[in-house]
Amino acid sequence: MIDNTIFQNKKAAYYTLGCKLNFSETSTFGKILREYGVRTARKNEIADICIINTCSVTEMADKKCRQAIKRMHREHPGAFIVVTGCYAQLKPDEITEIEGVDIVLGSEQKKDFIKFLGNLEKKDGAQAYTTKLTDIKTFSPSCSRGNRTRFFLKVQDGCDYFCTYCTIPFARGFSRNGSIESIVNQAKQAARDGGKEIVITGVNTGDFGKTTNETFIDLVKLLDEVEGIERFRISSIEPNLLTDEIIEFVAQSKRFMPHFHIPLQSGSDDVLKLMHRRYDTALFAHKVEKIKALVPHAFIGVDVIVGTRGETQTFFDKSLDFIESLDITQLHVFSYSERPGTMALKIDHEVSPQEKHERSQRLLAISDKKTEAFYEQFIGQEMPVLFEKAHNSDVMHGFTPNYIRVEIPNHPELDNEIRSVKLGEFNESRTALKGELI
Structure with a gap:
């Protein structure tokens, strides 16, 4: 007690x-x-x-x-x-x-x-x-806002993939999840608490359903019916688990935003095999093409790791070419870090810290170019923006449905409110578009 x-x-x-x-x-x-x-x-x-x-x-x-x-x-x-x-x-x-x-x-x-x-x-x-790992079995629910406008709804925990570079399965345990009923009820409570946007989170989100014999697409469909929540976003989903059915549903959804976050990790099939990833570049390219065919204005964020063991210069060059060819919006670039106990330590060919840094910078330059080109398509358009509490007294920010960051002079009364905004030019730091309230 x-x-x-x-x-x-x-x-x-x-x-x-x-x-x-x-x-x-x-x-x-x-x-x-x-x-x-x-x-x-x-x-x-x-x-x-x-x-x-x-x-x-x-x-x-x-x-x-x-x-x-x-x-x-x-x-x-x-x-x-x-x-x-x-x-x-x-x-x-x-x-x-x-x-x-x-x-x-x-x-x-x-x-x-x-x-x-x-x-x-x-x-x-x-x-x-x-x-020990085998005793990590409990799924602990969580749907919280904290100091943010958006709620974060945990639907899944753990991972069964054991990619060669990753320790997360050892830290989080095997894949497990809550029931659709319990998760939908948490979303309804978030709506009652004033939430307008929910981000669906998990370690391997698309693997939802293993412990309850349910499916991620069924969860998505039922969340789409929750009244009061105006926006759902899927935080990250593995390309092999991002089914065409999910893409097609989001394309016509009432509440799921045209915003995808898909980990690629490498654009080289040889490196993907060394990583023990469960897809190849052809499958990844298909997912991007499918999204853009159905939702041309969709934001697509992509995770990439540089400098993994086995990533020769030739493999990196192939990866770079593949990534440049993709119609994506933004890269999240991570430098490979040796983790004790991982299978990657058995792979030959180490990449120097200097080379990792250089490769990161080349990818970040591609990312900046792609993000700016994406933003520029929407300058002059009117879009709904969900505003967030200002971190300083001068300006506040919010996001369009397709995750364009918008900046306006601070209006505290607009915190957690959706307003129509005409999108203008880039701000001084080129991290957002200036907006004009309509």
Whole structure:
């Protein structure tokens, strides 16, 4: 039995690294703590509880996690510090050695994090609570907004793919999901809470349904019927799981936006085989062509990893040519990072850090060119924009259905409101189009 009085009038600070799924889960931690009487610490306030939700997708991610933990300890002296997330699952002993940490919670334990807080009494040495991969079985629901306009709805967790470069299956466990009924009910609650846009999140989102004998397309169809939610976006979906049926449905959907995020990782079939990806470039090109044939104005974001083991200059050049040929909007470029325990370590041919950087810059230049060309098509058009709370007092931003970022002078009353806007020229940083309210 938890003594609620321990938490009354306490303050909590949160720090999240990594994916949208982590942000959704952190928001859920905050929601639970608020139910126990804990409020979020304001700027410059010293918190009583600190929760750091970590990522471990690269060595740099691990480093940022360690830095974040140490910074939270400095900024909130005496706070009870909880570390969870992928880094916590993979390297709990490493984290317990960091000064100030009280508990480390693995993937299976974080759903019950409140039980591990005890009486918030700091002891000598941190305690780690984790389980082995095969014991990570629970699906913990999450649908939270946090400080964002958009809600993030977790529909799936874990991954069965075990790509050679990736540790996420070891950190998140095997693929599992909630039921369609429970997820639709969460979406309805988000609508009642004033949400207008929901981003569907997961580790391998398109793999939804394994544990409930349901399908992702059936989930999409039922979410499309949720009244009050005006926009759904699919955060990321593997190309082999992005079926033609899903594309065709989104093309005529009432609420699913013309916005796709598809991981490619490499435009070389040889490298895709080394990665143990479950598709080839021909399938990926077909998906892009299918989208553009049905939804010419669709935004298509693509993940690419550069410098993986085995990526020779010849393979990279092929990848570059393939990516340039695609009618896509934006690239998310990541440099390969060695991860202990992965099969990639057995692959010959290492790429130097300098070469990784050069390859990243070449891809980012392609990305900038493609994004600007996409934006330019819509200058002068009128489009509905969902605005988000301004981060400074001068301007605010929002997004069109096809994810064009729009900038207008700050109107606080437009937070979480959809308004028609005439799209103008690029802003000074060329990261958004200037908009004029209609």
